[in-house]
Amino acid sequence: xxxxxxxxxxxxxxxxxxxxxxxxxxxxxxxxxxxxxxxxxxxxxxxxxxxxxxxxxxxxxxxxxxxxxxxxxxxxxxxxxxxxxxxxxxxxxxxxxxxxxxxxxxxxxxxxxxxxxxxxxxxxxxxxxxxxxxxxxxxxxxxxxxxxxxxxxxxxxxxxxxxxxxxxxxxxxxxxxxxxxxxxxxxxxxxxxxxxxxxxxxxxxxxxxxxxxxxxxxxxxxxxxxxxxxxxxxxxxxxxxxxxxxxxxxxxxxxxxxxxxxxxxxxxxxxxxxxxxxxxxxxxxxxxxxxxxxxxxxxxxxxxxxxxxxxxxxxxxxxxxxxxxxxxxxxxxxxxxxxxxx
Amino acid sequence: xxxxxxxxxxxxxxxxxxxxxxxxxxxxxxxxxxxxxxxxxxxxxxxxxxxxxxxxxxxxxxxxxxxxxxxxxxxxxxxxxxxxxxxxxxxxxxxxxxxxxxxxxxxxxxxxxxxxxxxxxxxxxxxxxxxxxxxxxxxxxxxxxxxxxxxxxxxxxxxxxxxxxxxxxxxxxxxxxxxxxxxxxxxxxxxxxxxxxxxxxxxxxxxxxxxxxxxxxxxxxxxxxxxxxxxxxxxxxxxxxxxxxxxxxxxxxxxxxxxxxxxxxxxxxxxxxxxxxxxxxxxxxxxxxxxxxxxxxxxxxxxxxxxxxx
Numbered sequence: 001x002x003x004x005x006x007x008x009x010x011x012x013x014x015x016x017x018x019x020x021x022x023x024x025x026x027x028x029x030x031x032x033x034x035x036x037x038x039x040x041x042x043x044x045x046x047x048x049x050x051x052x053x054x055x056x057x058x059x060x061x062x063x064x065x066x067x068x069x070x071x072x073x074x075x076x077x078x079x080x081x082x083x084x085x086x087x088x089x090x091x092x093x094x095x096x097x098x099x100x101x102x103x104x105x106x107x108x109x110x111x112x113x114x115x116x117x118x119x120x121x122x123x124x125x126x127x128x129x130x131x132x133x134x135x136x137x138x139x140x141x142x143x144x145x146x147x148x149x150x151x152x153x154x155x156x157x158x159x160x161x162x163x164x165x166x167x168x169x170x171x172x173x174x175x176x177x178x179x180x181x182x183x184x185x186x187x188x189x190x191x192x193x194x195x196x197x198x199x200x201x202x203x204x205x206x207x208x209x210x211x212x213x214x215x216x217x218x219x220x221x222x223x224x225x226x227x228x229x230x231x232x233x234x235x236x237x238x239x240x241x242x243x244x245x246x247x248x249x250x251x252x253x254x255x256x257x258x259x260x261x262x263x264x265x266x267x268x269x270x271x272x273x274x275x276x277x278x279x280x281x282x283x284x285x286x287x288x289x290x291x292x293x294x295x296x297x298x299x300x301x302x303x304x305x306x307x308x309x310x311x312x313x314x315x316x317x318x319x320x321x322x323x324x325x326x327x328x329x330x331x332x333x334x335x336x337x338x339x340x341x342x
Numbered sequence: 343x344x345x346x347x348x349x350x351x352x353x354x355x356x357x358x359x360x361x362x363x364x365x366x367x368x369x370x371x372x373x374x375x376x377x378x379x380x381x382x383x384x385x386x387x388x389x390x391x392x393x394x395x396x397x398x399x400x401x402x403x404x405x406x407x408x409x410x411x412x413x414x415x416x417x418x419x420x421x422x423x424x425x426x427x428x429x430x431x432x433x434x435x436x437x438x439x440x441x442x443x444x445x446x447x448x449x450x451x452x453x454x455x456x457x458x459x460x461x462x463x464x465x466x467x468x469x470x471x472x473x474x475x476x477x478x479x480x481x482x483x484x485x486x487x488x489x490x491x492x493x494x495x496x497x498x499x500x501x502x503x504x505x506x507x508x509x510x511x512x513x514x515x516x517x518x519x520x521x522x523x524x525x526x527x528x529x530x531x532x533x534x535x536x537x538x539x540x541x542x543x544x545x546x547x548x549x550x551x552x553x554x555x556x557x558x559x560x561x562x563x564x565x566x567x568x569x570x571x572x573x574x575x576x577x578x579x580x581x582x583x584x585x586x587x588x589x590x591x592x593x594x595x596x597x598x599x600x601x602x603x604x605x606x607x608x609x610x611x612x613x614x615x616x617x618x619x620x621x622x623x624x625x626x627x628x629x630x631x632x633x634x635x636x637x638x639x640x641x642x643x644x645x646x647x648x649x650x651x652x
Contacts, residue, residue, distance in 0.1 A: 050554050073556035085551030089569045102556030146555070 003028045003186035004049060004154050009058035011044055011210075018044040019055070020210030026154070026188060031180055033201030034190045037233070041210035042190045046156050049188065050079045063153040073102065078147035079156040083163060084139050086131040092118075092142050093127040099150045117145040120179060137168050144176070148183065155180075157189045161196060173199055194234050198222070206230045225250075228336040237287060237301040241332070247339065250330040253287070253303040261308065262323035270329060274300065274322040276314050281306065288314060394626035401620035413627040422603055423611065423628065430607040430632075433522060433593070434586045438579060440526035445533020449541060450563075452534065470531040478595035481524050485510035485596075514604030517597050521605050525592045529582055536578035540571030573647045580643050584636055608632050 004026040011019040019041045026032045034042040047053040049060060051072035060067050067075050078099070087095050096117055100110045118124040121141040131139055140160060147155055160176070161169045177200045180187050191197055197204050198218045205215045206229070214226035225231035225239070231250050232238040240256065242249040255262075262269050273293035280287040286309065288302040302322065304314070314320060331339045362368050395414070398407045417423050452463055469477065484491050493507040502508070510516050544567055552566045568575075590609035593599060599606035599614065606614075608631060616625015 047550075052550050052553060072554045073558070077554070079551070079554045081547040081551055083545065083547045085545070085547035087548060087552070087566055087570075098552075098557075099555040102558075102561060146551075 003030075003063060004188065005059075005061040006045075006049070007059040007061070009045065009048060009060065010056045011041075011048060011053060012056050017210050019048065021058075022207070022210070022212055024205055024212065024215065026186055028186055029184045031177070031187045031189065031200060031202045033197040033204045034188065034207055035194060035197040035201075035204050035234070036192065036207035038192055040207045042192075042207045043158055044210075045207070046079070046158055046188060046190050049154070050077045050156050051075050052079075076153040077156055078150065078152035078154075079158065080143045080147045080160050082159045084131075084143035084160075086139060086142060086146075088131050091128050091130055092123065092134070095131065095142055096127075096146045096149050099146060103150065113149050114145075117149040120148070120183070121145045121175075136164050137172060140164065140172060141175075144179075148185070152185065154186045154188060157187065159191055160189075161191070161193070169196075176200065194236065198234070206233060208233070224338070225330065226338050228332050231330065231332070237303065239330070240298075240300045242292065242295055242298065242300075247334050248332040248336075250332060251324045251328055253301040255324050255328040256300070256302040256322055257304065257324075258309060258313065259321040259323040262325055267326045269323040269325050271321055271323045273319050274302070275319050276316050278316065279311075279314065281311075286311075293319070391626045391630060394623050395630050397623050399623045401622060409623075413623050417624060417627050417631070422606075425603060426606045426608060426611045426628075427631070429518070429605060430587060430609075432518065433525065433605070433607050434583055437522045437525035437529060437586060438582045440522065441529035441533045441582065442575070442579065444526060444530040445537050448530060448534040449537030452538060453541060466534060467531050469527050470529075474528060474591045475595055477528070478524070478592065481520075482511075482596060485520050487512055511597055512601055514601055517601060517605050521592050521596055524596060525586060525589075528592070529586070532582065533578060536575060537571070540574040541567060543574075544570050576643050576647050580640055583639055583643075587636055587639075588632055 004024075006022055006024045009019055009022045010017065022041075022045055024032075034045065036042045044053060048055045049062070051067070051070065055068070062075055062077060087098065090098065093114055096114045097110050100113060105113075114127070115124065118127060121144055123138060123141045123145060126134060126138060126142070131142065134142065140163075143160070147157075157176075161172050164172055173196060176189075189196075189200065198221075201218055203215060203217055204221050206213045206221060208229050214221060214230045216224075221230060221234055225234065228241060228248060228250075232241065235252060237253050239250045239252050256272075256274075259269070259271060274290050275293070276288055276290040277299075278289045280289075284306075286304045286306045288304060289299055290302070291298065292300050333339050362371075393406075396408060396410060398405055398409050448466065452459065452466070483489060487509045490507070490510060492510070493502070496502045497504050497507065508516055510520050548566065548570075549562060552562045557566065588609050590607060590613055593605050593607050593610045594613070597605045599610050608628060612625045612629035614625075615621050615628055619625075
């Protein structure tokens, strides 16, 4: 059963369409990531799902019920906000208990559930503190506990890691994914960070200008992007696109290798004459920037494993023969849509 | 070893050249006018009042004879003074409470978008900005025993009978109600501003979180927003209490303390006794009664704010 089903959701602010016809099915227990640049409408869509905004058109079905005109409190969804939205004047205990109190749950039941949620997230020793006495990571856990405590049909997370420093973010990513698998709650997670999307999502919906460009597993999004936007938005550095008369030829920087390294596998390779202009050594990889003969207005990047490509072999300013395995070449038409193999 | 840095011949800068760059010097210069202002215009008159209150000074007999606490003793034994003290508390706290309630609702209304909101927001400040002497004239006519527009409306609506039309400023209880209402009317724009500032400072995420967590309008307002803005409201209330407690303008202009002292407040009584009647020492003693009361109010509220600080 689909926990959350959105059908042709539109939302306009004045003249501006923020959400421009989103249809999305999130099955029970799935971790769905909405990925897109800032201002693409992903947060607006999330606010529509939880009921903070009313869609201009379209149907929203949560847990089998049409909830278009159901207020947030009756939708059975919980949301965790970017800045967590903890109540500063309440203790952690009362913060977590708040969603239960609004539903007039019995006191003993509240205590039991607060205990369960706080132990699940390892914050049971913080229950009598106030939010300002907590670190960023602890606040995030409190917000998560508060969202979980009433066992929502769907858990909505709006860029929950953006307020954490880079190191904490990596471990918080693990934590969220881990506990989501344990609890099995249907989750919709909004982010602009592709690392979070790729690392956590069961499936990813890539959104741009209020529209879904592609929905698929991380591997499908990465290996078989549906259009040029997805191809260049996901991946770092993004996919190289060579403009040709009839469309675009795309290949990932890590597949663009010196010929000696690329020449294995069946299906053959396509060779390019590549002039190296600049290279960056990043430890585990070396990013090389340059141009391909005949396309000298486009900067092409290659991602090389330093352990296998000696620095002397890719001297700057010189032409080298690079190659891409044909099985990793992607073709896009002039409209930007993916075209299956020629 | 070779010295890498050659010592530069120490060249002494003129000693006072950077005097103004020093925090303690510049700070002192900036803060001096304020200190002088407070000392001369608040400190000196205050000490003078303290001295008057323990002397036998009147304008007919300007002697500085020290009489100890005799003035205070006489005041406390005067039933009129005790009534005045009670009036002051009632007047202050009733008008503040009414003003706060009006302010809260006004702020909630002004937070909602509607056409002409900016104009209304500007106009709402009027009661605060209009000189109270001017406003009092209007109120006085509204409460007039013959021409009261309030009575006229009530009669026209059939709520009251013409024969039993209330004499607003003539009845002791109604007169107190009138000064309280006028003072609350004067105070509520300030309360609106305080509430608006507080409510707009509450992060939208917190309000949204409360909404999704299932809190309706009342719970959001009284369990989330109000506790969060309470420190700001308390500061506003301190201002309001202090200003109202020491204020005589509404009483002076509207009822002149009457009828028969029913609306007399400390500041008015002190003014009447000390300035109008010329009994400076008793007037000073009456006025000084405000001091310990205000002191306790302010201490209590500041402690409350500190406890609630989040």
